[in-house]
Amino acid sequence: MSTDLRVSFYGAGQVSGNAAAILRGRAGYDVLGPYARDERDAALRSGADVVVIATTSFLRDVAGDVETAVGAGSNVITTAEEAAYPWANDAEIADRLDAAARAAGVTVLGTGLNPGFAFDALVLTVCGICPEVRGLRVDRMVDLSGFGSTVLRRIGVGYTPAEFAEGTRNGSITGHIGFPQSIRVVAGALGVAIERIDRELEPLFAEEPLQATSLAVEPGETAGFRQRYAALAGGSVWFEAVFTGHVAPGAAGLEPRDEIAVDATPPVRVVTAPGMNPQSGSAAIVANSVRRVAAAAPGWTTVADLPPAFPS
Amino acid sequence: MSTDLRVSFYGAGQVSGNAAAILRGRAGYDVLGPYARDERDAALRSGADVVVIATTSFLRDVAGDVETAVGAGSNVITTAEEAAYPWANDAEIADRLDAAARAAGVTVLGTGLNPGFAFDALVLTVCGICPEVRGLRVDRMVDLSGFGSTVLRRIGVGYTPAEFAEGTRNGSITGHIGFPQSIRVVAGALGVAIERIDRELEPLFAEEPLQATSLAVEPGETAGFRQRYAALAGGSVWFEAVFTGHVAPGAAGLEPRDEIAVDATPPVRVVTAPGMNPQSGSAAIVANSVRRVAAAAPGWTTVADLPPAFPS
Numbered sequence: 102m103s104t105d106l107r108v109s110f111y112g113a114g115q116v117s118g119n120a121a122a123i124l125r126g127r128a129g130y131d132v133l134g135p136y137a138r139d140e141r142d143a144a145l146r147s148g149a150d151v152v153v154i155a156t157t158s159f160l161r162d163v164a165g166d167v168e169t170a171v172g173a174g175s176n177v178i179t180t181a182e183e184a185a186y187p188w189a190n191d192a193e194i195a196d197r198l199d200a201a202a203r204a205a206g207v208t209v210l211g212t213g214l215n216p217g218f219a220f221d222a223l224v225l226t227v228c229g230i231c232p233e234v235r236g237l238r239v240d241r242m243v244d245l246s247g248f249g250s251t252v253l254r255r256i257g258v259g260y261t262p263a264e265f266a267e268g269t270r271n272g273s274i275t276g277h278i279g280f281p282q283s284i285r286v287v288a289g290a291l292g293v294a295i296e297r298i299d300r301e302l303e304p305l306f307a308e309e310p311l312q313a314t315s316l317a318v319e320p321g322e323t324a325g326f327r328q329r330y331a332a333l334a335g336g337s338v339w340f341e342a343v344f345t346g347h348v349a350p351g352a353a354g355l356e357p358r359d360e361i362a363v364d365a366t367p368p369v370r371v372v373t374a375p376g377m378n379p380q381s382g383s384a385a386i387v388a389n390s391v392r393r394v395a396a397a398a399p400g401w402t403t404v405a406d407l408p409p410a411f412p413s
Numbered sequence: 414m415s416t417d418l419r420v421s422f423y424g425a426g427q428v429s430g431n432a433a434a435i436l437r438g439r440a441g442y443d444v445l446g447p448y449a450r451d452e453r454d455a456a457l458r459s460g461a462d463v464v465v466i467a468t469t470s471f472l473r474d475v476a477g478d479v480e481t482a483v484g485a486g487s488n489v490i491t492t493a494e495e496a497a498y499p500w501a502n503d504a505e506i507a508d509r510l511d512a513a514a515r516a517a518g519v520t521v522l523g524t525g526l527n528p529g530f531a532f533d534a535l536v537l538t539v540c541g542i543c544p545e546v547r548g549l550r551v552d553r554m555v556d557l558s559g560f561g562s563t564v565l566r567r568i569g570v571g572y573t574p575a576e577f578a579e580g581t582r583n584g585s586i587t588g589h590i591g592f593p594q595s596i597r598v599v600a601g602a603l604g605v606a607i608e609r610i611d612r613e614l615e616p617l618f619a620e621e622p623l624q625a626t627s628l629a630v631e632p633g634e635t636a637g638f639r640q641r642y643a644a645l646a647g648g649s650v651w652f653e654a655v656f657t658g659h660v661a662p663g664a665a666g667l668e669p670r671d672e673i674a675v676d677a678t679p680p681v682r683v684v685t686a687p688g689m690n691p692q693s694g695s696a697a698i699v700a701n702s703v704r705r706v707a708a709a710a711p712g713w714t715t716v717a718d719l720p721p722a723f724p725s
Contacts, residue, residue: 411537
């Protein structure tokens with residue numbers, strides 16, 4: 102009798118492919134396959150122990166698929182950034198799917214590297230050595246060169262100044278998604294009431310022709326951006342999240358790294374250098390979450406309530 | 414009706430005092446008090462939600478106290494280093510107390526900063542972004558100046574070369590305790606079979622008179638030590654744990670810091686600088702573990718199976 106964990110992937114993109122390859126290389130997993138968008142039933146109604154949904158960033162777009170997989174008795178991991186803390190976007194959807202998961206005895210988790218680790222799980226872990234936390238600052242510099250062109254265009258790469266301004270105004274350019282979710286996971290865990298989250302998104306322009314894996318950037322077009330979220334509690338900034346992304350960091354004098362600074366006594370500073378690789382890191386977090394999600398208590402959970410993800 | 418978590422501390426030393434002070438400063442906790450060794454019943458038979466036992470480093474010396482507290486229906490956190498992975502020292506005791514905890518519906522956890530965080534929980538968390546882990550190296554440089562004289566003498570500070578050699582030979586000088594436990598927590602979680610753990614303990618001598626908080630060190634006496642554990646799997650070193658402790662790091666050209674290096678693709682390096690403070694860090698991990706231990710599944714658990722400790 103096999104006790105392998107059966108895993109199905111919905112969405113045949115980069116994260117699914119990489120995470121499936123990781124699990125295929127390990128004992129203890131039976132990967133049913135990454136399924137494309139037109140193979141919805143095969144992916145979501147498989148009855149797998151864990152269904153990974155890696156299709157979109159948005160809670161509303163993924164909610165029906167989560168519900169279908171939960172209804173088929175599967176635990177769900179989704180890389181939809183808004184699913185890392187669904188109550189931040191739509192409490193009605195979040196509560197309804199949480200109840201459905203509890204009723205079915207399965208767990209739902211939204212995770213990846215960011216949100217899911219860099220700005221939340223690792224931050225909470227580091228806070229463990231602090232008697233109290235007065236404030237947080239997390240600063241990531243990420244090499245965007247490995248992302249596909251669809252993601253690069255959505256987050257804001259390859260635009261003239263006018264196009265970037267218009268895209269951020271009309272919402273077609275989002276920057277990286279998921280910071281309010283990470284902030285609310287951390288604040289909720291630490292018992293801090295967030296009053297407001299302010300956001301800035303500034304373009305970084307190429308000074309020479311640059312070439313990402315999937316996209317060429319001309320001089321004067323956006324090669325990246327600097328994004329800053331400031332969450333206020335008690336009238337002042339309690340969590341500052343900074344994300345600088347660039348398709349050619351070296352050309353811009355930037356160095357990929359991750360830094361967590363905790364305002365505590367004594368202060369704590371943790372640096373990951375070089376910075377976490379967005380492609381392998383996301384795939385690893387998803388693959389390494391399969392076992393912990395299969396073992397978790399029913400309901401829609403967050404990384405604050407789960408043991409660490411690690412290769413197992 | 415109060416839903417405060419009732420917490421009792423057995424052992425009236427530094428960690429207990431500091432952790433109790435942390436919890437007294439938070440809402441949601443009712444600290445019954447840190448009790449000295451001669452108030453055993455008050456501490457262990459209190460029926461508190463969580464009993465913290467901070468008395469000794471050794472599993473055999475703490476086992477009876479754990480059993481008493483479990484028998485009174487309390488969850489238990491102990492700072493006994495050997496309790497971080499009790500199966501490494503005495504599987505019979507570990508299995509018996511694990512069964513007792515399950516029968517009583519309570520959880521037992523051995524934790525602190527080290528073991529419990531620096532060489533295990535944080536390491537496993539960092540491994541989350543790795544598709545696979547081929548090996549680990551963790552290197553801590555710790556400022557020992559804040560430790561009490563009893564601890565300093567036991568770990569190896571303040572001895573002539575001959576005394577140090579004799580103390581390590583007869584076991585009265587131990588160096589820091591808990592590395593085999595951390596290594597086995599990590600290896601067990603990652604599914605790696607450890608074949609052997611080799612150990613070195615080298616003295617570091619003072620070149621000038623040095624003064625720790627609790628102890629004066631003369632030139633030529635030990636001001637610290639360098640400890641190295643090498644855990645072998647598949648015939649080669651899989652986990653190398655290095656701990657350098659010194660009562661005056663600056664005088665010896667040392668800088669307190671913590672570094673985790675994961676041999677993975679891509680490799681990962683995480684540095685905490687300045688290094689984690691041993692006094693506040695230990696107290697914080699204990700205080701921040703109270704809530705997660707009260708909520709955990711019954712049995713003797715490890716940090717591999719628990720959500721992160723954070724102030725809550």
